[in-house]
Amino acid sequence: MTTAVRYYSRSGNTKAVAEAIAKAASVKAVSVDSTEAGINASVDVLFVGGALYAYGIDSHLRSYLDSLDGSLVGKAVVFSTSWVSKHAIELVREALAERGISVAKETLYFRGKPNESQLEEAEKFARKFL
Numbered sequence: 001m002t003t004a005v006r007y008y009s010r011s012g013n014t015k016a017v018a019e020a021i022a023k024a025a026s027v028k029a030v031s032v033d034s035t036e037a038g039i040n041a042s043v044d045v046l047f048v049g050g051a052l053y054a055y056g057i058d059s060h061l062r063s064y065l066d067s068l069d070g071s072l073v074g075k076a077v078v079f080s081t082s083w084v085s086k087h088a089i090e091l092v093r094e095a096l097a098e099r100g101i102s103v104a105k106e107t108l109y110f111r112g113k114p115n116e117s118q119l120e121e122a123e124k125f126a127r128k129f130l
């Protein structure tokens with residue numbers, strides 16, 4: 001089983017969730033801005049996270065999703081943080097679907113900065129897909 005974790009985070013909230021997921025999967029959480037972010041070989045599960053900014057996802061995340069080669073991704077799992085709206089999940093899901101990537105129905109969402117027990121929940125959530 002190969003797994004990858006990719007995220008975009010401005011203030012660290014989504015990054016914290018990405019790192020908890022990555023810990024469970026024994027991989028590194030990689031920002032979509034990193035030169036290491038590209039998916040160049042098949043992955044069974046791609047965890048993708050982003051937050052909502054003024055009702056949309058950041059253009060860095062959108063461009064990254066648009067660049068994905070859907071044939072290399074078995075399934076994607078979406079996670080997000082925001083103040084109130086879970087809409088980023090739908091926006092990420094739609095962008096992945098446009099790349100022909102199937103997305104797990106189950107998603108992970110926290111309001112704002114995750115606390116310790118939420119980070120444990122994130123690890124537990126990730127293990128379901130491993």
Ligand SMILES: Cc1cc2nc3c(=O)[nH]c(=O)nc-3n(C[C@H](O)[C@H](O)[C@H](O)COP(=O)(O)O)c2cc1C
Pocket residue numbers: 008009010011012013014015050051052053054055056081082083084085086111112113
């Ligand atoms: C400029 C800006 C715009 C935001 N717009 C929204 C929004 O429209 N809806 C919402 O629920 N949260 C909004 N938020 C809250 C962020 O989604 C939330 O703080 C999120 O956890 C940030 O994640 P990050 O630290 O991973 O970047 C906004 C935050 C900022 C800084």
